[in-house]
Amino acid sequence: xxxxxxxxxxxxxxxxxxxxxxxNTINCSVNAGRGGHWASIKGAEGISAAQDELAGLFNIRxxxxxxxTQNATYALNMAIGGILRRGDHVVxxxxxxxxxxRPVHRICSYxxxxxxxxxxxxxxxxxxxxxxxxxxxxxxHASNVCGTIMPVYEIGRxxxxxxxxxxxxxxxTAGIIPxxxxxxxxxxxxxxxxxxxxxxxxxxxxxxxxDVRLTPVIVGGTGTESMNKNQxxxxxxxxxxxxxxTPAIMALSEAVRYIKRVGIExxxxxxxxxxxxxxxxxxxxxxVSVYGLHKGNRNGTVAFNIRDLPxxxxxxxxxxxxxxxxxxxxxxxxxxxxxxxxxxTGAVRVxxxxxxxxxxxxxxxxxxxxxxxxxx
Amino acid sequence: xxxxxxxxxxxxxxxRLAKRLTKxxxxxxxxxxxxxxxxxxxxxxxxxxxxxxxxxxRNNPDGINIKGIYIEEQKGKERYYRDIS
Numbered sequence: 001x002x003x004x005x006x007x008x009x010x011x012x013x014x015x016x017x018x019x020x021x022x023x024n025t026i027n028c029s030v031n032a033g034r035g036g037h038w039a040s041i042k043g044a045e046g047i048s049a050a051q052d053e054l055a056g057l058f059n060i061r062x063x064x065x066x067x068x069t070q071n072a073t074y075a076l077n078m079a080i081g082g083i084l085r086r087g088d089h090v091v092x093x094x095x096x097x098x099x100x101x102r103p104v105h106r107i108c109s110y111x112x113x114x115x116x117x118x119x120x121x122x123x124x125x126x127x128x129x130x131x132x133x134x135x136x137x138x139x140x141h142a143s144n145v146c147g148t149i150m151p152v153y154e155i156g157r158x159x160x161x162x163x164x165x166x167x168x169x170x171x172x173t174a175g176i177i178p179x180x181x182x183x184x185x186x187x188x189x190x191x192x193x194x195x196x197x198x199x200x201x202x203x204x205x206x207x208x209x210x211d212v213r214l215t216p217v218i219v220g221g222t223g224t225e226s227m228n229k230n231q232x233x234x235x236x237x238x239x240x241x242x243x244x245x246t247p248a249i250m251a252l253s254e255a256v257r258y259i260k261r262v263g264i265e266x267x268x269x270x271x272x273x274x275x276x277x278x279x280x281x282x283x284x285x286x287x288v289s290v291y292g293l294h295k296g297n298r299n300g301t302v303a304f305n306i307r308d309l310p311x312x313x314x315x316x317x318x319x320x321x322x323x324x325x326x327x328x329x330x331x332x333x334x335x336x337x338x339x340x341x342x343x344x345t346g347a348v349r350v351x352x353x354x355x356x357x358x359x360x361x362x363x364x365x366x367x368x369x370x371x372x373x374x375x376x
Numbered sequence: 377x378x379x380x381x382x383x384x385x386x387x388x389x390x391x392r393l394a395k396r397l398t399k400x401x402x403x404x405x406x407x408x409x410x411x412x413x414x415x416x417x418x419x420x421x422x423x424x425x426x427x428x429x430x431x432x433x434r435n436n437p438d439g440i441n442i443k444g445i446y447i448e449e450q451k452g453k454e455r456y457y458r459d460i461s
Binding site: 032033035036040041044045047048051052061062063064223224225226227232234235236237240 | 385386387388389390391392395407408409419420421438439440441
């Protein structure tokens, strides 16, 4: 069986993540920050250590500004719902995921800055879209459909110039591409723990810079200030209502340590190399169309179609007949497909991960070739 | 016996401060629920450490949100707190 749906989640994790998940589920299934007993404190040590690891990875100066969530969607909703009000305006791109588009659409007006057919954004277009009431700029770091990486450095500079907070959706890049919240001028960073970071499902997080005023979307028990009817204002408690998944967060911590040991540049290079090679080989198959960038500013995700076959059908054939897991359809981002010109068929998405191999890519190419020949 | 008590709030802050103090050589570091008399109805966290760590705590290299610093003195079973914030 070949798994190539890493943009959805990294099915294969480093061995240390499995063992940490197992050990911590047995020894540390505790509610961190509920009471002063040894179990609560032990859980807090694990959470705090995970904050430190992620802060190191993203160059976050104050680890306390990082709160854990169950995934990037929750993190994005916390940021978007916490910052925006009716009457505000948002600048974002035509490559955003529904986890950005839907919460924004529900609250206020927005401008979708159009990417080109390769999914690339011109930062000047972001600047041109800014209005007097622009309250937030949001971009994905990399497209979850075709892998094109956004010019976050340049966009961060623009946001700094206009003093507008910049929210980056790093669901597809955390753990894969170096992220530096300081150099990129990122005000809020939303990330998945279970994709490129190779942590357990049910993990993610949100970094909120000190100067961002955010009203918590979820309020409730935080283990602190119990007499206060209002939510505590200190991070991370402000965003830590309810019980945290302590064993999973501790396992995520191990995943981050693993990534640091391997070297994120190595991960980036491998996944990009696999994607660039696949792109080229698929493009040379008669009847196959490939989308996004061939080389350059891209991660390990490639999107393609075979003639006018519905993409879900191709994906189903790959799974049923060849045991290759890919995802067909619109990938929770119809606007991306409108941008790439695939709104009629969607596309088959292939996403390499750290544990993907050349052999996986070779097998996929052979199978796509077969399907393309059989459907001539 | 006298200690220093640092009231912080979030348990992760307390845990982080405790770790830093231990790394700094203080062997008398404990995370505890903030004593009720110091406010918060017991619903915050504090770090008990040696008096010698006072300057390190005030330097606060990690930018931890410190809500109060106290000298803690124990006489018999009773503990008394003097605010030195």
